[in-house]
């Protein structure tokens with residue numbers, strides 16, 4: 001299996017708007033595949049269809065050779081599809097450790113148990129500690145998520161996705177709103193995960209994209225206008241016109 | 250060990266209540282205390298879905314009522330010696346009626362929950378209310394079981410070795426069941442499932458992204474909550490020696506919600522304090538003025554507006570900590 005993800009002719013309409021217009025795309029096993037495109041191009045809409053939060057109107061999604069087009073979101077997670085949210089979406093009343101712990105527990109199972117003690121699940125908390133000690137949130141374990149900075153929340157998004165042990169990680173703008181140093185740290189973290197899992201990376205930060213991506217696909221008005229290496233994308237006139245020309249890259 | 254102070258204190262107060270009532274010569278105090286225990290159980294069961302799970306169910310009195318009717322119906326068949334549907338004999342044994350009450354109210358919650366948990370927000374509130382009203386009218390129309398007048402239970406259910414004709418004995422049976430119920434509830438909210446439920450309240454979308462099919466977990470909580478309310482209702486039928494559709498009127502569902510909010514949403518002791526505050530207020534206000542509901546309404550308004558987190562929240566702030 002060389003493709004962890006294969007998307008065929010995916011379509012999604014919102015009323016008259018075609019948000020996903022006949023998208024075909026694949027992510028090779030082990031690769032970091034970036035998806036770029038202007039605001040409103042339909043990147044998040046695509047991610048949401050891949051993870052099962054939105055249902056496509058037409059088209060097929062294969063994860064590791066399996067048709068997951070009509071599978072509910074939680075089952076896709078079990079098959080190894082992890083995601084982060086563009087607008088952070090966390091358990092705000094819980095601490096950092098409780099957030100990660102619940103993500104580990106969710107994967108580990110026993111979620112219907114009513115006679116155990118959640119604090120007594122040593123393997124869950126050991127793994128939580130392990131995940132956190134390898135992250136920038138190590139000193140923030142007991143902080144309530146509502147009290148975290150934006151950058152810390154973005155970090156937590158990633159750690160929680162990793163806790164589900166994904167084979168394919170869908171990252172929706174992990175650097176959005178981060179300062180330069182924080183972005184660099186995020187790039188390093190993602191680079192460190194290279195090879196452990198495949199990634200589909202949606203990102204506006206071109207520095208990050210060029211630093212990380214093995215291949216890049218460009219989405220404009222719901223259509224993939226090209227897929228190629230960083231150099232190919234940089235030098236493509238259509239991309240310059242549609243995307244790079246309109247923004248400072 | 251400090252954690253044990255409040256439960257031990259509460260158990261001691263409730264255990265001493267019949268003696269205190271006897272001393273001051275006010276039998277009504279024991280009745281009030283028993284009502285607090287039973288409503289605290291019902292409110293705690295509602296708190297599981299409303300406070301911990303974030304599901305605003307406006308029909309919780311239905312399960313309370315179903316539990317009460319199970320006791321009433323079993324009793325009337327036991328008296329008449331006519332099997333139910335010609336199949337099952339009636340019963341006047343507490344150890345038989347309580348489990349059946351829990352099963353039946355759990356089944357009612359399973360059906361209602363399965364249908365209404367597909368929705369959310371205001372729709373969910375309205376649908377749970379509508380189903381509860383359907384059950385209410387079903388029992389109003391059941392003339393075989395007294396219709397609007399309900400069923401009179403001449404004697405509380407029997408417990409081997411106990412004299413259940415004695416009101417004080419019944420009181421202590423209620424207390425024991427309540428303590429067991431709250432011990433069970435303590436385990437649930439600190440279990441793996443409890444953690445999932447708290448997660449669902451905070452962010453259902455996140456839970457789905459972690460691989461949790463939230464619907465099943467919400468339904469499970471809904472059924473557990475229904476069973477708890479049914480248990481409380483079954484005790485109530487024994488205590489009042491009476492059941493009627495009034496027990497499942499929508500205003501009772503509203504009162505349970507008020508108790509939960511008053512005590513502190515999603516806190517363990519909140520429903521006990523909320524039920525106590527509500528029923529004590531009702532008890533004294535009603536003896537002063539027939540417009541007690543207005544007074545109660547005003548007090549509730551003050552609590553909701555000025556104390557975030559109900560009574561538990563206010564206590565926590567007085568202690569300078571955060572819940």
Ligand SMILES: Nc1ncnc2c1ncn2[C@@H]1O[C@H](COP(=O)(O)OP(=O)(O)OP(=O)(O)O)[C@@H](O)[C@H]1O
Pocket residue numbers: 014017019037038039040041042043044045046086
């Ligand atoms: N639920 C929805 N209903 C209607 N229109 C929607 C919905 N979600 C997205 N859209 C529209 O679909 C288009 C694509 O939106 P999407 O969020 O996927 O863009 P994006 O590429 O992620 O943009 P950004 O870079 O700003 O995050 C936009 O025009 C948006 O307004």
Ligand SMILES: [Mg+2]
Pocket residue numbers: 043044045086172
């Ligand atoms: Mg987006």
